[in-house]
Amino acid sequence: MKSLKSTTLRKILFLFLQYPISIIFFLLLTVLHVLLTVYLPILIGQAVDVTLGFGFSQTLRTVLLQMGIVVIANTLLQFLGPLLTNKIVYQMVAGLRQKVFEKLHTVPLAYLDQQGLGDLVARISSDSEQLTNGLLMVFHQLFLGILTIFFMILAMADLDFVMMIVVVALTPLSLFVARYIAQKSYLYYRKQTQARGEQVSMLEESISQLPLIQTFNAQETFANRFDKINAQYADYSQVAIFASSTVNPTTRFINALIYALLAGLGALRIMQGRFTVGGLTTFLNYASHYSKPFNDISSVLSELQSALACAERLFDILEKDSIVEESIKEFDEQAVMGNIEFQDVSFSYQVDKPVIKNLNLSIPAGSKVAIVGPTGAGKSTLINLLMRFYPLDKGAILLDGQPISDYSSDSLRSLVGMVLQETWLQSATIHDNIAYGYPNATRELVIEAAQAANADFFIRQLPQGYDTYLADAGQSLSQGQRQLLAIARIFVKLPRILILDEATSSIDTRTELLIQGAFEKLMQGRTSFIIAHRLSTIQTADLILVMVEGDIVEQGSHSQLMQKKGFYYQMQKSQGSLT
Template identity: 40%
Template structure:
């Protein structure tokens, strides 16, 4: 495609667009009015619908359903092995304790005889303690049985770790593939959004949604899915084992659940709006930094460092307050959960000790239950601590979903029309267009341009010159009327098909990181080396390239700072030359070129324009004297048209514009 891949305006002539259907090429400039010196922070947004957004985020995992089933299976197996460990380990503790007690008892007597003797002496508490044990008087610890118990405990924990690792591996695949598809969807969406969306959205804010917010979603899914699943399964598994060991102590532990739910709900309700504000202010700060860095030279020239710093400090302070508030409020959850867990732990220790003393529980079972109580409260604490991460991730998801839900440009026709010839004949038939209904711009425009003609468009700022070009490229859709290319309505053509027949060179150059050869070949990737060289020579790029150390293999950085502004513009012109379009659009394309080079480029363009339609937007009227047709626009209307001599002789709007440039100060209105 021959179109220069940059935002052509939308609009450049001081018009203020409103939401509408249109089209884009690729990168958009920052929103007008949001430059390095302006743009106050907006009030923090209220919390969006957390449940709906969370459900939608989980819904994006649906393509990985089979793997998620395996995650569940592996998690269940891992948790089962984990919760069985304390029960078996408690048996080992019981073996040691009862072995020590048995060793101290007289050999030859039975356990019941010893208990009856203690009761006869009035030592009922000791008798109750011994009655809850399985003793062999005079025999010490059974190390054989103890070794078997310890072996099974070790085996269970090892198997639990292995299955936990496998679960984490599969879950990582699920998460990364989900984020991969999300990034693909965002990229596809961006290419389907109308140009008006980028007029409203600051570039830094958009970049923040595409990078920071998606990375935050990835981190949230990776951490919360694993912990959430393991925590829920652990709570269920531990709760079952607790009832197996002691229903009374299990009932006491259940008090933790309603307290946990209540505390988490109360805190989350207050922290969610703060997380939404945190990521909103992150996007605003990124937008301000990006704009400030982009216009860094301008900031220095006008000595506005202090104002830029003040804007940065204000937005940084807003981000600090939102982030601090979100983390502080949500950070209360874990200490609160730990406090509740410790209270329950104390109650369990006291009641369990009393049950061992009266012989209703064995010591190993109490030890196992204490471990279970810790395992029970720990997942609940983790669930509470995950609340801040989950809220942060859902807040980011809401911002990404807003981008995915944005209104798209209209669909291309199912069967797009293709002009039978490639001449470049353009016609505007009763065209009406405005960026907002209350502010008419172009009304009832009629214009016919024949192949090979060079049409210059002049007029004061805001007259609609660039808008006219944007309509030709279908960056915006018409309100009424139609534009035809070689007899075919451009609305019936695909956008790619239309733009492949047009070449556009803008005042704002766009070059990417790569060699000079690659940047020229961007106009037609399948061009041969000879064709690239011919285009470079025709546009006088060849003249300065040979002064560079690596010639055409010179690598341009992202800002193309290793070539001058005029050389950048020559490269973009060479790119359009290489594409050989049927319609060539030059929007102040030689504004950064020196006078001598401009004359040479004008001669080259004259050769290129042979049998092709050319539109030239120019403020320097001296550059369009030889145009076949000059259109003078005011307020979206063509007020005069003709060649240079005819318009001067008419002594109308063009005459005043021309004299204003060469005879002194600009007159009012121009």
């Protein structure tokens, strides 16, 4: 655990080294601030001695004027310091947050499949914010505290070496206590951040699925689950905060005892003639300034534990392996025919649970291929492998006789138009959503695409038409309307390969017939894959693949499969569409 913390801390320090000029300037300001802080007690002691008649080399007015200048200069430095540190910290964390966001777009989908959506959101939002707060405390208090301790030791040694030894020997007691408590609180803060991630994930799941929860009257079940997670989060938070909150009062109590001891020892040295009253005043000021950073450092150490726990979760994402492109070759879109071949392909999401086993398949260019089968048969997996969303365990997929792994994934995906059952829209205008991925698309092209998808009519009914801004990422639209916009994207740039995964599942029958007609025109001359549960929509396919548990158990045209009276025939029979 200790090595994990030190590793995380080194990574944070490395990020700060990217701002060398700002860090050097900050250190110079901090040193100057501490020097003025050291000089002020000297002036206070001189003012006391002058008042009591022990010093006649300068007037009280002169001393007070010097004190005023020091106070004003120190105030200015205290104003500039936080401005600089805030800029450094916020830039660093913003850069880290950006790297994590970009990393999530490069990690394998297998990693994302294992993570909760809410937990990932919590890492980028809540954890990065907690890291910011902890680092600000480090800059505002830790560095200042360390330099203050160092210079105060030198100043006290110059005044009275014996009393300095007493101070230095006793004050580390508070630091030892703080360190012990901080180590304990770190464990609780790690549990707290993990529990917070689970809580956010649970919230995201329940809010996004609220209609479904109400439909199945599962409110009480979700409420009980949230109550358990919420109570766990509260327990971890309470223990962590209580443990960290005991640091400050404990160290303050120890330092108060030390201060009282110094006052008594100083009084004895005044009676021995080794100190003036002003000198003791200066020394006690130094002792107070010397002990105060220990309180601040103890608070910082406590907050730092939470910050390190949050940073650890962010770095955990950054350290995941990214998808590495082994080739930069690109397809010539105009030359691509669309012949697709699966050669001895095997794949599994988990090592001991194969999904597709030794699949061999040849699809001629321009074919309309339908993939059917029960849920979990591997239909969508087949498409995911074709799109290179997951790496193959064995075998190869060829496009026009060339392994698709020899080409960049961007080049491959630029050839494919894909419409999924679950649509996604961004918070943008209708125009931008249709032209997603093609930012240079003209308004005329977008309108033509919407008309081809039969979406133009409802778009023109919206307040600003194609300029209507979907602030809620399309949640105000019906599911069918959202799917029409997703379909319209396909018509912006006509693909060489078309994939339709239940593309019209949320659309009414009349509109579906119109879109099916548009799809039929679009699929002519293009290799097309259709995943459908309604078998009546795929009867005109050139090739129907029937998948069961990762294997293609039957393949052929509709009439050929019906004559076999096998699995496909039974599926048609169960849907009452025997023709």
